């Protein structure tokens with residue numbers, strides 16, 4: 001795609017039409033910190049799947065035509081558009097932040113000239129991705145640049161020097177660093193240099209490529225196979241601010257029901273009522289708090305969606321789910337997109353009759369195979385199909401289900417991938433799989449969320465495997481089929497942190513690992529790390545070594561219990577973080593760099609993370625290790641277990657026997673906790689226990705009914721607790737709208753220490 005000289009422009013409010021010798025492109029000021037850069041091929045507008053509603057606000061904008069291009073100024077940035085549709089961004093002082101690269105492409109040379117000559121004849125290219133791109137954007141690389149985000153990728157926190165693809169992929173092989181794509185596509189990243197931070201969101205759903213400096217040390221590039229060139233430059237003075245701006249565009253994850261923050265137990269292979277019952281009983285007998293039991297594909301009749309194999313549940317799944325509910329267990333059922341091809345099966349017949357399935361270019365219902373055998377694929381790009389699918393959830397809700405787990409929605413298929421030419425809808429426009437693939441899971445989640453919301457009224461709980469930018473508005477996500485291997489407990493830290501930095505905060509990995517057999521030691525270490533992940537679920541594959549907490553002897557069971565209980569005690573803190581996240585987009589699990597951008601150690605830290613800004617976890621992720629190096633950034637910290645003090649920045653060796661996950665809490669923290677219980681609603685939440693870490697600081701604590709949307713009408717309580725250097729604590733109410741505020745607020749100064757009652761200031 002070549003653009004000529006900038007020959008003219010026209011501005012209407014923040015929308016600037018640019019003429020490049022007949023080619024019309026555009027720049028749009030969305031806010032003072034967000035600028036959209038786009039070119040609509042053949043003038044075709046493609047509605048964003050990630051961004052809902054109008055986001056552009058009236059922004060004071062000044063234009064100036066200069067020798068070197070057209071300058072667009074807002075209060076907080078300036079953009080320069082020059083010949084060839086090059087766009088550069090500057091900070092308010094005029095310093096360059098993000099420049100287009102204008103030089104020659106200089107790919108790293110991998111082969112001698114002789115070899116290249118040999119290969120040329122066959123049209124061999126060393127850069128497969130580039131060949132496919134309909135357009136590319138090439139940006140100059142700064143010496144100090146680090147990259148974060150890009151959704152769910154393998155490897156490490158900093159994405160510089162690596163290249164990735166966006167093409168939702170179900171690959172059952174153990175995921176390793178050089179995988180280019182996993183199940184999710186979030187074409188957003190943030191760049192951090194010694195002087196600046198910014199983000200780029202390419203809103204394009206086609207297969208796309210991100211080369212973050214693999215091709216060359218001088219530039220990085222991104223591009224897509226089809227669709228429009230359409231990206232947002234996002235400014236901000238911190239990673240947190242850039243991410244907030246990104247979630248201004250794509251939305252945040254709404255506050256979840258409180259029970260979803262509890263412990264989830266799952267396994268592919270809980271076949272019958274008896275199997276599930278054994279797990280439910282095991283949880284209570286072994287005193288492992290647990291709120292959620294997951295039902296994998298085994299509950300369905302012949303893997304048909306919206307059916308229940310009643311025979312496996314004594315003919316009464318409704319009664320059984322009710323009995324589970326009475327004991328505090330919520331049921332979450334899996335739901336795959338593939339609809340079994342079977343005449344007489346209502347869902348299939350309806351879908352065929354109404355034209356709700358994807359079609360071949362010849363207009364036949366497209367069939368591939370998944371769990372039920374031959375199956376059709378709902379066309380989720382169509383609003384009518386989404387509505388239909390949403391309403392279908394009623395069957396599961398009526399059975400007593402409380403949450404929906406969307407799997408296989410890349411979409412995965414057993415008879416080879418869906419051809420790119422399969423016909424799908426994009427709202428009322430017809431398009432092909434190549435364009436809708438990366439948003440298939442996103443739109444299925446949207447359909448599910450909206451269906452549940454309309455039917456149930458409570459905050460919907462959806463988990464997905466595949467997603468796109470903006471899916472956080474409808475769904476949580478897990479990272480798919482990991483394995484019970486040490487490299488995957490190591491990977492979960494950068495993986496979940498980067499998902500959070502990509503706007504997806506409610507995420508987790510299969511604790512213990514999905515494929516392969518876990519070991520007692522690996523499971524113990526995994527629960528120690530996993531209890532910090534917003535979505536906290538143990539799940540394993542059919543036929544692997546059973547992975548429930550009690551399958552590995554007393555020692556592991558005790559460790560497991562200790563960390564699940566720790567998690568439960570922290571649920572009020574998690575909930576506060578969600579409240580903050582809904583407002584600001586700040587994820588719960590954060591890499592150290594999120595709060596310590598200037599700290600070179602933090603920028604590349606792969607084996608520690610923060611929960612909010614107060615708790616730092618340094619889990620052991622190496623087999624056999626009973627101590628590890630810990631790095632604490634600047635400030636004063638306390639060891640969570642011993643209250644030993646440290647002053648950062650500091651590195652030291654922490655003892656970490658099998659039952660210890662090194663955890664540190666920042667001085668001046670008040671961590672809101674709740675009393676032990678075997679599930680969230682076992683007892684009323686009438687007592688708050690504040691864990692206090694002396695130092696100057698404060699914490700805003702949020703409380704509501706944990707269930708519905710009444711909080712949006714002000715039905716919540718907001719408390720502010722303040723701690724002093726000497727450890728004294730005071731508290732007051734900032735907002736009083738919830739009918740059941742705490743009856744008691746207690747202060748505690750050590751893990752097992754005595755508590756004293758806190759009287760709130762008037």
Ligand code: MIG
Pocket residue numbers: 267268296297334407408465480481514539540541
């Ligand atoms: O082809 O439903 O990632 O969590 O247990 C495998 C069976 C299908 C893949 C999911 C996994 C789930 C499994 N599913």
